[in-house]
Amino acid sequence: MDIAKEVLNGSRLALSRAITAVENEHDDAVDIMKKLYPHTGRAFVLGITGPPGAGKSTLTDKLAKEFRNRGKTVGIVAVDPTSPFSGGAILGDRIRMNELTLDEGVFIRSMGTRGSLGGLSRKTAEAVKIMDAFGKDVIFIETVGVGQSEVDIVSAADTTLVVLVPGLGDDIQAIKAGILEIGDVFAINKADREGADKLNIELNMMLDLDGNMNKQWRPPIKQTIAHQNEGVIELLETLEEHYEQLKSTGQLTTRRTERTKNELLNILKNEIGNYVLGKITESGQFDKLVKDVEGRMDDPYSVVNNIIKDMLK
Amino acid sequence: MDIAKEVLNGSRLALSRAITAVENEHDDAVDIMKKLYPHTGRAFVLGITGPPGAGKSTLTDKLAKEFRNRGKTVGIVAVDPTSPFSGGAILGDRIRMNELTLDEGVFIRSMGTRGSLGGLSRKTAEAVKIMDAFGKDVIFIETVGVGQSEVDIVSAADTTLVVLVPGLGDDIQAIKAGILEIGDVFAINKADREGADKLNIELNMMLDLDGNMNKQWRPPIKQTIAHQNEGVIELLETLEEHYEQLKSTGQLTTRRTERTKNELLNILKNEIGNYVLGKITESGQFDKLVKDVEGRMDDPYSVVNNIIKDMLK
Numbered sequence: 001m002d003i004a005k006e007v008l009n010g011s012r013l014a015l016s017r018a019i020t021a022v023e024n025e026h027d028d029a030v031d032i033m034k035k036l037y038p039h040t041g042r043a044f045v046l047g048i049t050g051p052p053g054a055g056k057s058t059l060t061d062k063l064a065k066e067f068r069n070r071g072k073t074v075g076i077v078a079v080d081p082t083s084p085f086s087g088g089a090i091l092g093d094r095i096r097m098n099e100l101t102l103d104e105g106v107f108i109r110s111m112g113t114r115g116s117l118g119g120l121s122r123k124t125a126e127a128v129k130i131m132d133a134f135g136k137d138v139i140f141i142e143t144v145g146v147g148q149s150e151v152d153i154v155s156a157a158d159t160t161l162v163v164l165v166p167g168l169g170d171d172i173q174a175i176k177a178g179i180l181e182i183g184d185v186f187a188i189n190k191a192d193r194e195g196a197d198k199l200n201i202e203l204n205m206m207l208d209l210d211g212n213m214n215k216q217w218r219p220p221i222k223q224t225i226a227h228q229n230e231g232v233i234e235l236l237e238t239l240e241e242h243y244e245q246l247k248s249t250g251q252l253t254t255r256r257t258e259r260t261k262n263e264l265l266n267i268l269k270n271e272i273g274n275y276v277l278g279k280i281t282e283s284g285q286f287d288k289l290v291k292d293v294e295g296r297m298d299d300p301y302s303v304v305n306n307i308i309k310d311m312l313k
Numbered sequence: 314m315d316i317a318k319e320v321l322n323g324s325r326l327a328l329s330r331a332i333t334a335v336e337n338e339h340d341d342a343v344d345i346m347k348k349l350y351p352h353t354g355r356a357f358v359l360g361i362t363g364p365p366g367a368g369k370s371t372l373t374d375k376l377a378k379e380f381r382n383r384g385k386t387v388g389i390v391a392v393d394p395t396s397p398f399s400g401g402a403i404l405g406d407r408i409r410m411n412e413l414t415l416d417e418g419v420f421i422r423s424m425g426t427r428g429s430l431g432g433l434s435r436k437t438a439e440a441v442k443i444m445d446a447f448g449k450d451v452i453f454i455e456t457v458g459v460g461q462s463e464v465d466i467v468s469a470a471d472t473t474l475v476v477l478v479p480g481l482g483d484d485i486q487a488i489k490a491g492i493l494e495i496g497d498v499f500a501i502n503k504a505d506r507e508g509a510d511k512l513n514i515e516l517n518m519m520l521d522l523d524g525n526m527n528k529q530w531r532p533p534i535k536q537t538i539a540h541q542n543e544g545v546i547e548l549l550e551t552l553e554e555h556y557e558q559l560k561s562t563g564q565l566t567t568r569r570t571e572r573t574k575n576e577l578l579n580i581l582k583n584e585i586g587n588y589v590l591g592k593i594t595e596s597g598q599f600d601k602l603v604k605d606v607e608g609r610m611d612d613p614y615s616v617v618n619n620i621i622k623d624m625l626k
Contacts, residue, residue: 033612033613033614034614034615037612037613037614038609038612040609041609256607257607260603260607263613264602264613264617265590267614267617268586268589268590268620268621269582269589271614272586272589272617272620272621273586276625277578277582289577290574290577293577294569294570294573296350299346299350299351300350300576300577301343301346301347301580301584304580304584307581307585308584308585311585311625311626312589312624312626
């Protein structure tokens, strides 16, 4: 079966298989991506991040439903970089338990870390591209937490929504400082909780300090109560406004060029690394080198230098 | 000044500069590491991870003090992968504010993410090696959270302590599943809080389910109240017991060989990636390739393939 062709023909099964191929680095993954690539670049890609417990999943579901009401098809990639051993199953299960899954116009996929983190943001970006080629109008990238891994992951998005929640402790406040710079739109979810106004004021202050006053787009802050569907329509319209603004100012092109550049560099680094690793491990001399380094007869940097000299033109 | 030589001569200033060189990828970083590498491998490297708010910093400080009481010198690398923009300053400041800093036998360094996450675990491992070559007897790697990045980071440790705390929500419980496999010793900190016994029972069950019954070492669970210095000595002795067990069973050698192997592969991947990136960006043709990919006239995978073919023997 030609998976890429089936994806383009609208097969949900093929869509699922293509993502699995990418996730598990199957032999045909690169071939699938090559064939799908020309059909990408049409979807609105929306990143959603924020601390655990902020209600990101619920908010994603409500936004997805509202996009569906407006006739758009939706893809959701739910990424859990904190789940190295479960493959993201926890997060996936939580999401699967709702009415969205009964809607043919919605495709949900969870991804966890297998092996190294570095690969996860690349694989997420590829899953998004597969959904994009499939024809999804809006694609969500939802992350579980708010660390550097999440920052890397949502960098594949056009518009990034940062979801915060009143009443989290100091640790979370410290983390927030790191995500201010990536938020295009902020939502204060569970806005009926005590502390919502205080958070709103603090966040506004931080955004002003952040030098946003001179930018074309000053990230708006929206209040939502996702589980009661409150504020969701307003939030969705703000997200679309941001996307429109990206398009009209030419920033969408700039952002996407930057992204293409980074993706190319990441793929290059990964492929060349794998290629060279393959060569030296199959040559059998690698174990000897490890022993030398371990016995302190050689150091890793000199060993690596020699390998590079040997292999490159 | 020959930084590596000064490190070996016991200069704290040089120690600090060497770590900065590694962190910021200065030109002399590789040279420093080459010279220090033969002097590494003597320290007991202790990884400490767990959810935010578990009291890892306080526990690290108390353990460090107790090691000092026993005549050991101590290094602490405090790593904050959730702090992409602050360079880990928040965490560093919190740690710096205590009596440990007045002790010449203790060296504390905080590290944050600059640029990509992938680099952070490598840089942390290098900071540990620098402290090791300097002559520190015990080196702590303390992480701020509990995601995949932290798992990667503590993989440089001989013995890994996972710190948990009663009364965290469901999100945290989900995360815990991912760190069970990396814990050699568990501490339930703030053990005077409600829920400590319940957590103890749950954790024991999870460890049994995890198939630990057939292993040589079943991870023990210790209760501590770090800020009151309760349970710290017992915990320290358990950590040393684990280390002794690693040595006596030959597992220390196995673990370190595995680690050397991974380090070598990581350095190789990084160096060869940087080398090739340098070549293609300086050749000036890279911008054209980005444009081709962006215009969907070519796909990233074919572009990368061609580059690899061009550059490798």
